Amino acid sequence: xxxxxHGRARGWARLAVAAVVLLLMMLPVIWLxxxxxxxxxxWLATPPSLIPRNPTVDNYVVxxxxxxxxxxxxxxxxxxxxxxxAFVNSVIVVPLATLxxxxxxxxxxxxxxxxxxxxxxxxxxxxATRMFPPIAFAVPxxxxxxxxxxxxxxxxxxxxYTAFTLAFSLWLLKGFIDGVPRHIEEAAILDGASRWRVLFxxxxxxxxxxxxxxxxxxxxxxxxxxxxxxxxxxxTALTVPVQISQYASAVGRFYxxxxxxxxxxxVPVLVAGYVIQRYLVRAFTFGLVK
Amino acid sequence: MGGLGGVLGxxxxxxxxxxxxxxxxxxxxxxxxxxxxxxxxxxxxxxxxPLLIALYLSFVDWQPISGLEWWQAPFAGIENYRRxxxxxxxxxxxxxxxxxxxxxxxxxxxxGLALAVLxxxxxxxxxALSSLLLFPMMLPWVVxxxxxxxxxxxxxxxxxxxxxxxxxxxSVDWFGRPLLALFTIGLGDVWQWTPFMFLVIYSAxxxxxxEPVEAARTLGASDWQIFRRVTLPSIKPVILIALLIRALxxxxxxxxxxxxxxxxxxxxxxxxxxYLYRTGFVFGQLSFASAAAIxxxxxxxxxxxxxxxxxxxxxxx
Numbered sequence: 001x002x003x004x005x006h007g008r009a010r011g012w013a014r015l016a017v018a019a020v021v022l023l024l025m026m027l028p029v030i031w032l033x034x035x036x037x038x039x040x041x042x043w044l045a046t047p048p049s050l051i052p053r054n055p056t057v058d059n060y061v062v063x064x065x066x067x068x069x070x071x072x073x074x075x076x077x078x079x080x081x082x083x084x085x086a087f088v089n090s091v092i093v094v095p096l097a098t099l100x101x102x103x104x105x106x107x108x109x110x111x112x113x114x115x116x117x118x119x120x121x122x123x124x125x126x127x128a129t130r131m132f133p134p135i136a137f138a139v140p141x142x143x144x145x146x147x148x149x150x151x152x153x154x155x156x157x158x159x160x161y162t163a164f165t166l167a168f169s170l171w172l173l174k175g176f177i178d179g180v181p182r183h184i185e186e187a188a189i190l191d192g193a194s195r196w197r198v199l200f201x202x203x204x205x206x207x208x209x210x211x212x213x214x215x216x217x218x219x220x221x222x223x224x225x226x227x228x229x230x231x232x233x234x235x236t237a238l239t240v241p242v243q244i245s246q247y248a249s250a251v252g253r254f255y256x257x258x259x260x261x262x263x264x265x266x267v268p269v270l271v272a273g274y275v276i277q278r279y280l281v282r283a284f285t286f287g288l289v290k
Numbered sequence: 291m292g293g294l295g296g297v298l299g300x301x302x303x304x305x306x307x308x309x310x311x312x313x314x315x316x317x318x319x320x321x322x323x324x325x326x327x328x329x330x331x332x333x334x335x336x337x338x339x340p341l342l343i344a345l346y347l348s349f350v351d352w353q354p355i356s357g358l359e360w361w362q363a364p365f366a367g368i369e370n371y372r373r374x375x376x377x378x379x380x381x382x383x384x385x386x387x388x389x390x391x392x393x394x395x396x397x398x399x400x401x402g403l404a405l406a407v408l409x410x411x412x413x414x415x416x417x418a419l420s421s422l423l424l425f426p427m428m429l430p431w432v433v434x435x436x437x438x439x440x441x442x443x444x445x446x447x448x449x450x451x452x453x454x455x456x457x458x459x460x461s462v463d464w465f466g467r468p469l470l471a472l473f474t475i476g477l478g479d480v481w482q483w484t485p486f487m488f489l490v491i492y493s494a495x496x497x498x499x500x501e502p503v504e505a506a507r508t509l510g511a512s513d514w515q516i517f518r519r520v521t522l523p524s525i526k527p528v529i530l531i532a533l534l535i536r537a538l539x540x541x542x543x544x545x546x547x548x549x550x551x552x553x554x555x556x557x558x559x560x561x562x563x564x565y566l567y568r569t570g571f572v573f574g575q576l577s578f579a580s581a582a583a584i585x586x587x588x589x590x591x592x593x594x595x596x597x598x599x600x601x602x603x604x605x606x607x
Contacts, residue, residue: 011411012414014408014411014416015414015415015416018408021423022423028438029437035440047454048450103328104328104332107328108328111323114316117323117325122326122329126333128337131590132587133541133566133590134563135583136566136584139583140340140580142570142576143576144340160336163335163336164336166329166332170329220428224432226545226548240430241431244433248432248439255443258440259440262436266430273428274421280427281490284427285490286535288531289531
């Protein structure tokens with residue numbers, strides 16, 4: 001066999017191994033997709049089938065309209081709540097918290113990148129909010145929230161999410177701002193532009209790609225956050241992950257709609273993650289690894 | 291890699307130049323402080339003050355149902371700490387979580403390394419497959435918990451396959467026995483976070499400069515020797531950071547346990563976070579939970595300080 005042919009054969013061997021690994025990895029998700037299209041009789045049927053025998057979208061319909069026609073899925077669904085409220089909450093809370101985190105993070109990152117305000121201590125204390133288990137902060141925060149009347153409110157969640165994603169906004173944006181040559185800003189200042197003008201008309205446009213990537217990552221973090229939402233919301237301000245856990249625990253054998261809800265809840269973050277895959281290493285390591 | 295200090299921007303390149311021009315541009319304290327003011331407020335609101343409150347609560351005896359406000363609660367000395375340290379449930383939650391973290395992070399690292407080496411050479415459809423590989427870590431944790439809960443149901447597909455392969459008695463009650471339940475939770479974590487290890491190592495491998503590798507090859511080193519002596523040392527700092535971050539993250543584990551077992555059977559799969567959640571928020575023992583939380587913070591601080599030690603020289607901390 002020639003050298004080139006040998007190399008090609010090895011390439012195909014790698015492809016084969018990678019394909020098998022991926023298939024194994026995908027199986028649980030494929031099962032989830034399949035389950036979400038199955039009628040109740042097939043949820044636990046033996047033998048199970050990867051392809052629904054009588055495919056149905058009832059599991060999805062029931063998420064928004066619990067008053068489903070009899071004979072389909074009605075009796076199994078029982079007293080299930082529609083999930084619309086949770087989605088409305090998430091759709092309001094998550095983007096607002098993301099924007100707030102980006103705003104605070106951008107200003108802070110600029111101050112630290114250009115002026116090293118607060119030395120090393122300030123950025124590392126922000127990092128500490130992410131290092132410790134969040135449950136440790138939840139106890140004292142509950143004391144706050146009780147006296148401020150913020151429990152089970154969207155505003156309460158927005159504030160909390162802004163604070164606990166700041167570490168990502170700050171560190172990631174600092175990395176992007178470090179990449180903007182400072183002599184551009186210096187030249188503009190010496191030409192008489194105000195600092196604010198330099199910040200918003202020179203620096204900001206130059207890091208807009210970084211802002212978008214950071215924003216999408218913070219969006220993922222907020223959309224998937226569970227612990228704080230579980231503790232600090234109950235009926236009014238509950239978010240999508242809390243809704244999933246309520247579906248999973250309260251209504252025992254509710255497997256089809258559970259699967260459907262899990263999938264619907266994952267779509268936004270999968271899209272966001274796909275868009276920023278180039279930045280994921282950087283994002284998950286706070287920009288420590290690029 | 292150029293050293294982590296450089297990557298972090300903590301040394302040299304980031305310092306402003308000196309001189310009159312420098313003064314004109316960089317000596318505006320008011321503007322500078324204003325930049326970090328919102329951030330400072332947040333740090334005080336969610337880090338400093340809460341820690342002080344937690345510290346205070348840990349020395350008093352307060353439960354929300356007692357009717358007293360938290361600042362009126364009677365002083366309790368170190369009673370909460372004594373009870374927390376002596377609580378066998380807290381002890382086993384810590385030991386269990388630490389062992390769990392050690393196990394899943396090692397497995398994730400080894401699998402991630404293997405995958406990264408596999409993907410490190412060109413092959414057909416490599417790009418598409420590698421981005422497909424990343425999706426588990428984007429999923430909400432609760433969804434991962436849900437997936438593994440549904441797949442490992444007693445009448446679920448995994449048990450069906452076991453029955454087909456090993457006869458009708460091979461069905462396993464995955465969530466009914468402590469070790470099996472922990473194993474299933476660990477599987478979920480490994481499934482979700484192996485892609486992270488893969489991604490970090492894969493991109494580090496891609497950034498290894500080719501010259502030393504070529505040189506070693508010219509000198510007659512074998513593939514294994516090159517990997518062991520040239521490639522691995524040059525990606526070591528990145529690996530250490532990834533391991534540290536992953537370990538701290540895995541130590542927080544809550545969502546998977548909450549969804550899959552709720553800590554059961556009994557309390558046998560309780561993680562530290564779940565234990566604190568239950569004592570603090572389900573049973574309302576906030577003073578006790580504060581003491582436990584302070585102990586936990588101390589533990590995490592010590593562990594991450596030790597974990598950072600090999601990195602300190604490069605991080606210049």
